[in-house]
Amino acid sequence: MAQVYDRVALIGLGLIASSLFWAMKRGGLAGEVTGYARSDETRATAREIGLCDRVCDSAAEAVKGADLVVLCVPVGVMGAVAAEIAPHLAPGATVTDVGSVKADVIAQVGPHLPEGVHFIPAHPLAGTEHSGPRSGFAELFDNRWCLLVPVEGTDKDAIARLRALWEGAGANVEEMDAEHHDLVLAVTSHAPHLIAYTMVGVADDLRRVTDSEVIKYSAAGFRDFTRIAASDPTMWRDVFLTNKDATLEILGRFTEELFALQRAIRTGDGDHLHAYFTRTRAIRRGIIEAGQDTDAPDFGRGARKS
Ligand code: NAP
Numbered sequence: 145m146a147q148v149y150d151r152v153a154l155i156g157l158g159l160i161a162s163s164l165f166w167a168m169k170r171g172g173l174a175g176e177v178t179g180y181a182r183s184d185e186t187r188a189t190a191r192e193i194g195l196c197d198r199v200c201d202s203a204a205e206a207v208k209g210a211d212l213v214v215l216c217v218p219v220g221v222m223g224a225v226a227a228e229i230a231p232h233l234a235p236g237a238t239v240t241d242v243g244s245v246k247a248d249v250i251a252q253v254g255p256h257l258p259e260g261v262h263f264i265p266a267h268p269l270a271g272t273e274h275s276g277p278r279s280g281f282a283e284l285f286d287n288r289w290c291l292l293v294p295v296e297g298t299d300k301d302a303i304a305r306l307r308a309l310w311e312g313a314g315a316n317v318e319e320m321d322a323e324h325h326d327l328v329l330a331v332t333s334h335a336p337h338l339i340a341y342t343m344v345g346v347a348d349d350l351r352r353v354t355d356s357e358v359i360k361y362s363a364a365g366f367r368d369f370t371r372i373a374a375s376d377p378t379m380w381r382d383v384f385l386t387n388k389d390a391t392l393e394i395l396g397r398f399t400e401e402l403f404a405l406q407r408a409i410r411t412g413d414g415d416h417l418h419a420y421f422t423r424t425r426a427i428r429r430g431i432i433e434a435g436q437d438t439d440a441p442d443f444g445r446g447a448r449k450s
Contacts, residue, residue: 146172147172147173147174147175148173148174148305148308148309148312149173149174149175149211149212149305149309150174150175150176150211151174151175151176151177151178151209151210151211151212152168152174152176152177152178152210152211152212152213152214153177153178153179153180153206153207153210153212153213153214154177154178154179154180154196154206154214154216155179155180155181155203155206155207155213155214155215155216155217155225155229156180156181156215156216156217156218156225157179157180157181157186157187157190157195157196157199157216157277158181158186158216158275158276158277158279158280158376159271159272159274159275159276159279159280159284160216160242160268160271160280160284161179161214161216161242161277161280162190162195162277162278162279162280163270163280163281163282163284163285164214164216164242164268164280164285164313165177165179165195165196165280166280166281166282167282167283167284167285167312167313167314168309168312168313169282170282171312171313171314173309173312173313174212174309176197176198177196177197177198178196178197178198178199178200178205178206178207178210179195179196179198179199179200179206180199180200180201180202180203180205180206181277186276186277187199187201189276189277189278190277193277193278195277195280203225203228203229203232204228204229204231204232205232207229207232207233207234207237208232208234209234210233210234210237211234211236211237211238212237212238212240212305212306212309213229213233213237213238213239213240214240214241214242215239215240215241215242215243215253216241216242218243218376218378218379218382219243219244219245219248219249219379219382219383219386220378220381220382220385220386221382222241222243222249222252222253223252223253223256226239226252226253226256226257227256230256230257230258231258233257233258233261235260235261236260236261236262237261237262238261238262238263238264238302238305238306239253239257239261239262239263239264240263240264240265240266240306241253241265241266242266242267242268243265243267244267244329244333244334244379244383244387245326245329245382245383245386245387246265246267246293246322246325246326247322247323247325247326247387248386248387249265249386250263250265250293250295250322253265254295262298262299262302263295263298264292264293264294264298264302264303264306265292265293265294265295265322266290266291266292266293266306266310267290267291267293267325267329268284268285268288268289268290268310268315269288269289269290269291269333270284270285270288270289270290270315271284271375272284273371273372273374273375273376275375275376275379283314285310285313285314285315286314286315287314287315287316287435287436288314288315288316288436289315289316289317289318290310290313290315290316290317290318291317291318291319291320291325292306292307292310292317292318292319292320293319293320293321293322293325294319303319326387326390327390327393327394329387329390330387330390330391330393330394331394334383334384334387334390334391334394335391335394335395335398336372337372337373337375337380337383338384338391338395339398340368340369340370340372340373341372341373341380343366343369343373344366344369344370344373345373347366404416405417405420408420
């Protein structure tokens, strides 16, 4: 595969940054990759495991001379990081991010970037419940979607180049506007995470009554919830604080459906329950047929866990 960028800077060295680094190495997509994370500990780990060709002690140093800068930090600090790197960006460079929310990130980052720097927000729809510099792997983005969310008037060549990087990293790329992205993700990712957090919280309360039975007899449904609910607390706090409206809209609809199912159970309306579960089963089949998951009971992620 051909090199897409001469110098890439990764700001934040967690799951997504480390996976992107290994995917870039696998595909020969970047000349030199520099990296920066805020803690000494993460930078030391990165040096130890060879994550990045050069680990820098400041974000400013990492972005110097980079033709692509990828912000891989929690959504809540994107603006602060953009302000920090802005004076050090090379003219003509592209700044992108991997944040799970787009409208808020555009509002945070956009105003800090100087003229002549291309800003192309992005979101790879791939992840695990693991975080940190050791959690990444080159295959994370294979056959997953990466959504590019360019603001109006963005340079077409700069978009094509970023698309080539993500395709080289294994992803399928599509463009979308920020508001639509945030609503789609509220349905497919953000609200389900909140529901998983709630279910695990409820079971935890119950555990105090039933001792260890919740864990001992943990069945597949609950175990899948616990995997999702083990996701990084900082990342998910920021997702809900920054994609507030779309998430609340979807949770409102969820609550209405939940009440309808509750009523069906109370009134013994088996037809309602059966019809509902038949409809939802077809959605699962559709996801598997689209190659976005396997039929394995652990959601196909067992082999990837680090
Ligand atoms: P992660 O594994 O927790 O890593 C976050 C990294 O950001 C860490 O290296 C952390 O440094 C660094 N960081 C935090 N605050 C910083 C700051 N102020 N300045 C510089 N570095 C800072 O997170 P991740 O899962 O890779 O997520 C990164 C981004 O990708 C988030 O915006 C998230 O929404 C998005 N995303 C995540 C997933 C997923 O499933 N995990 C999927 C798609 C997109 P320290 O280690 O030194 O604290």
